[in-house]
Amino acid sequence: MTAGSVDRVHDGSVRDRIAHARSVVVKIGSSALTDLTEGLDRNRLDALADALEARMRAGSDVIVVSSGAIGAGIAPLGLKRRPTDLATKQAAASVGQLALAHAWGTSFARYGRTVGQVLLTADDISNRSHHANAQRTLDRLRSLGAVAVVNENDTVATNEIRFGDNDRLAALVAHLSGADALILLSDVDGLYDGDPRKVGVDGRRARLIPEVNGPEDLDGVIAGSGGALGTGGMASKLAAARLSADAGVPVLLAAASSAAQALADASVGTVFGARSERLSARRFWVRHAADARGRIVLDDGAVEAVSRRRRSLLAAGIVGVTGRFFEGDVVELVDRYDTVRARGVAAYGVDDVTSMVGRSTGDLPPDLQRPVVHADDLVVVSR
Template sequence: MSDVRERIAGARSIVVKIGSSALTDLADGLDTGRLDRLADALEARMRAGTDVIVVSSGAIGAGIAPLGLKKRPVDLATKQAAASVGQLALAHAWGTSFARYGRTVGQVLLTADDISNRAHHANAQRTLDRLRSLGAVAVVNENDTVATTEIRFGDNDRLAALVAHLAGADALVLLSDVDGLYDGDPRRPGPDGRPARLIPEVAGPEDLDGVIAGSGGALGTGGMASKLAAARLSADAGVPVLLAAASDAAQALTAAAVGTVFAARSERLSARRFWVRHAADARGRIVLDAGAVDAVARRRRSLLAAGVIGVDGRFFDGDVVEVVDADGRVHARGVVAYEADDVRSMVGRSTSDLPADLRRPVIHADDLVTV
């Protein structure tokens, strides 16, 4: 067994994300039989001494059938209506299933704003920690009933990776309708006529060369592209990832001998730098000339006013902004030291030409994270 699989198998705390397709179908909505089997596997892992947080998709999918809808809704209002019905059913189903083992379930509904806002972030962290200390199972879902396009995580794979960081988990397990990462679509042969090949382990970006990732299915919003993005995000947090089929949950949650594993980066990003790169909302953009891009993104220098050629958006001292080149490509994110109007007044000026109160870097190197 590889070191990564051993690390996941022996993790003392894990986040397990379960996809919509593993819990629901269009015809009948929530499948409590499948949910019970997943709860059985989760309970076995908890009885082995592991703290488990569940990130459960399926709220919208669970609301489709009761509302008489024929397909997953595409407009925001109907999605929110389906989620309001489905969240109740989903929480009740998890509670009923874990009650068979005498466990209490606590529902935690989050929006992206709860992660990007430092105060909300801390509150969510305390809630998850306290639920675990009280022996309850935290079941996390995106709060689809109130989340708008602007404040959505986008999919529960990303949410799960952020929760893994938030909770300080040792591993992340993504369970869905796919049994691992393939170098192509496993449902059809590639251009050369050969079937797609399962990739058992991803040690770094070079292992993803030539991999084609697709979007989600009828019931979900994720797909392989979102799972790869979540795995990269999780790696930045120092958390290894296992991607496996929900039907293989028992094996995934014991020896981790199925699916694809993703190694974590050797140096875990600090909580602040992780927040800047992945969790915080960017309030604006600062546009740099080519020399400043090189200094900031490649040589990890502080951003000085002389390299700034433009400012977009309205932001204030302490906000996170994107650092982009003249073509709009994002090279870094950072915590800006001035409000937008001050930065506009500083564009292209050398430090010695600025008033004394504007001579600090626009973004200090310690507050910059390349992307």
């Protein structure tokens, strides 16, 4: 999907939707909570908890996706900079997660609220049964009146099973929890068409983009990577916002220093309008959360049928198969140029699909005459 390829609502109503959302996921970046020399900044964390509490008292359910575990472990371990090797990252996270959870618990205790820590790995989202378990945990915490504080489980996550950054995690949690809005708070006050800290060669400073409703709103935008304490950056925030908007959840990107205003009336930062029809939990999982285990290459006719007419994939339209997948795994459906056109749940394993390549349904054994990917289990990625 490209941003804007779905119906979007106007900025005013987007801000209204976020301001009055019944259920909100709020992601808070590392730079808003920690620094390299002192670790956790309790004053900043308390100010954020105050803003979150005000939103909850106004009637919203709030889930917090909190970065900062590794950053919170740097100072206590005597490290001078954010570690780059996996073992030291995990060691810092093991110290920092404890401090971070305690800090959130202490801060919300001022209001008589209980905090529940939820640590997730990418496998918890990509695995369908784990996905459902995480959803039930978040739902139950909310029903019991506790504040769920979510973070990636950095102490056990490997490079192969990481979300990559907590912006993506927040977007996934927003859909997983059925949230009505996603608010991304960090050290930037919105999306700019360049680096707001610099003056361009033409003498012009970067311009704040107040709303994103289509690809034209992103023309000329240059998104950078993260800073010293985080793994995200504008590129990850933009990707997370587009993912969330595609799933039907509007997004506000704002500075953590403006958290009170962002949570009160959404009048600051940049908003991203959302798809008018929300993806079902299963279609979202297929499209965004599940890891693809293989690829099925389609001929031109099958590409047309699958991506434009949303028909089931039949064996006759297949020209190649790669990867190692089993029945029930998610696979990517690609054209002859290796462009992903759709994702879907395979009805057969790779060995059966390989034996079916290019064959008409009538020529196949009775147990192999179902569609290779049924239309109900298929999500178009690009047309």
